[in-house]
Structure formats: structure tokens, C-alpha cells
Amino acid sequence: MEWEDVLRYYTQDWVMKEIAEYARRRWVAVEGMGRGDKRIFIRYWSRGGPPIFLEKYEDVEKVLKSFHFLKPRTFYSTINIYGEILSREDLDLPEKILASSIVWDIDGVEGYWRECVEAAKLLVETLEEEGVQTSVYLVWSGRGIHVHVNGLAISEEMRKKYHPLNISYNIVEYIIGKIWKDFEEIASSVKPTLSRTMKIENKIDIKRVFTVPLSLHRSLDLAAVCFKPTDLKSFHINWADPSDPHHNTEWREYEVGEADALAIKAVKSLKSNILPEQITVRHTRKAVSRPPGRARVIGRFPVMALLQAARYFLLTGDLEKAQSFGLNRAIFYAWAKRRGRGVTRKVSEAKVAPPLQMRKPEMRLVHLGDEGIYQDESGWFRIGEERQLPEDYRRQVIEKFERIIPYDKVWAYALDYLKQFPRDTLLSQKEFYEEVYKPVRDKFLDMILKSEEA
Structure with a gap:
């Protein structure tokens, strides 16, 4: 869509009213385009000015x-509903939050929207079994579905007993744990791309934003239409066509207290997995590749990301770029494995063109030893349309380890482990995989825990 088409879409009265009504008392973010097609994320009316509220x-x-001048394209808003318009400083204070939406992020792959619908059905049916139905609605996110439970389905009494963010986090985590095996079966039928796999995530945190209903996707010409669980059987991706969106305004419906019983069950069941400071930290706590409760299971993905980050740090001394690099390499190797490519031979995503439908960011090919990786104009490593940031590394790697053992101990152990190897080994893609990562990929966590016990 050209800017004129975007503007024409958003200035329809009914679209503006839906966006404003949903976003009321939520902190809003807007995404536009800067110079060189660089995405710009705007959360304040001006530099040093107040937060954006509609x-x-x-x-x-x-x-x-x-x-x-930035050609705004996508509207986002926080999961939090605030009792009053806030200053910048107030947004860091959990006590300013009146309620929090309960949201599951089902992230899909283009061409597999039906699998996202099947996963949403699974989730909705599980919520119904827990007595939550009226307050549920769904939003097509562009490549997947956000399943929402209205935050006001939690009674005021319950929100006084437990913080709304804590309730939302626990409920999302609890339901993911219940549906995990069935979700994995659905996701296994989806062919991953270089930068995307089908997944379900818990993204609850104090500043988390989700796409506002009827907003346009940031790059796909699709609208974030709402629909109810009863619409799942008939849903089609054509509903998201911005020229004729099929949008259900019943997202407003909720039943006070409908989710109280589920909240109690989830909080009591998972409280041991939630850090006491969880509601005040500024990063996400989520489960993305395993259900909660498997206390000593970590998986290969975070181990690969950790060791690759430690490798980059030892070679360059740049911690933030190391986290970006580590996550980038873990994503790439996971993709290569699913595509059946041999990871022991020299491979590079430099040979893979970014998806044609995306706005192509400015990127350059850089090397760590004999390994080529794409880096964007900001210096972050990138695969396809997605760049890997330190906060992503925190969510997908650090927080998984921290459920079991403090990450500072994990990081120190990883650095000591890599220091045993010659520099030439760290500079070789093949040797690093074969000699450093492969021998410990399934036992690295146990090695750390045993060293702590000793």
C-alpha cells in the first residue's frame, strides 16, 4: 500500500473510532519509516514530551x-490499562496499572494461516474448559493470531490481591503448559523459513505492546481484524483485507470475574517459577520453546545461542553485539537443521535472499573468522526481516537459564569453557560447531549444575 492508501484507510471514521476506543487508557506506540526505509518506533508525542495516549x-x-513525515503505518498499545494519563516516569511504576490484558501470541509462517487457526482453536477450547469464554476474542496479527482475554475479566478484588501483570503472566504460562504437546504437533506440520517458525509465546511484561485492532501490519497489506471464538470455524485470511475488513466489534464483551478461578489456579500452580521482582523488571518473562515445570531441561537452542555469544565476546569484547550474534546464529542453525542442510559444512545465510514482500533494510555482510553474517545499519545482526537485539537474547536465552540457575554463573562458565580452545578454533565455523558446541550441546546445563554442586 502506498502512503496515500494507508492514510485513506486510517481516516475512515469507523476505523479511527475502533482504534481509539480499544487504545483508550493504554500507552500507544506508532511505527513509521525514517530515512532509507529505516523503521521508526514512536512512543511519545515529542522528544522529551508525554507518552502517546488516545x-x-x-x-x-x-x-x-x-x-x-514518518508515514505512520502501524498502531500498537500496551497490554496494560492505566487509571490515569501518565508521565514518562509513571510508566515504570506497576502500581499505576489498573488492569492487564491476558494475551497469547501465536506466531505463524506465511502460507500457513490455517495452522494458526487450529492452534487458536486449541487454546480457546482450553480456556472454555477453565470457564473463560465471554471475555475471549482474537486478533489477526498479520502472520498469526493474538488470543486475548479482556483484563477486566479479572475482578477488582482479585487484582488487588495479585498484581494484574502477575496474573496475566501466570495465566498465559499456565495455558501454554496445558496445550504444549498438542501445539507442537500442529507446529510440526509448518515448514519454517530462514527467519520464521511457528511458535506460541508468553510476552507479558510492563511495557509490552501488541497490535491495535484494525491497525495495518507493518509490512504486509493486512488489517488486524478482531473475531470471536465462534468465528474460528469460518475465519479466512481474506477477512484481513484492508479494502474490505471483516471485523467483529464484540471484542468489547467481557464478564467481570470470569477468569478469577483460572487466575487463582495459575498463580498457585506457577508461583515458584516467577521471580519476586518479575512485575517490576523491564524485560519480558516468557516460555517460547517448552512448557513450564521442566526444571532441569534447557534445550539445544539456548545452549547454541549462549556459546555463540561467548565466542563473539571473547573475540571482540562487545557484549551487546555478542548477544545479537549468539541469537542470530542459534536461529540460523535451527533453520538449517529443519531444512536438512548440513551444519558441519560451511553455510551462510548470505546466499539466501530476504523475502520479496518485505521492505529491504540496508545490510552489509560481515565476517567472524570464516563465517559470514548480515548486519544492519544499526550494527545489529539480522536474518531476513528480523534483527536480533539484546532484549530478544534476554527473553529467549537468559530467562530460560535463570529459571534454573543465575545467568551470571552460566555466562562465567561458558567463558571459562571456551577459553580452553585455541583462537583459531573459535574463528572457524566448522571447528566451533564440531569441537566446541556439539560435544556439550545436550549436557551443558548439567555440567554447570555439577560444577556448582562441587
């Missing part, structure tokens, strides 16, 4: 006019 539908038009 209190009336005219405010949507105000955003479009105020930031027209």
Missing part, C-alpha cells in the same frame, strides 16, 4: 498529522 478518535488523526 482518548478520542480525533487523536488517531492527530498522530497521522503530527508524524506525517
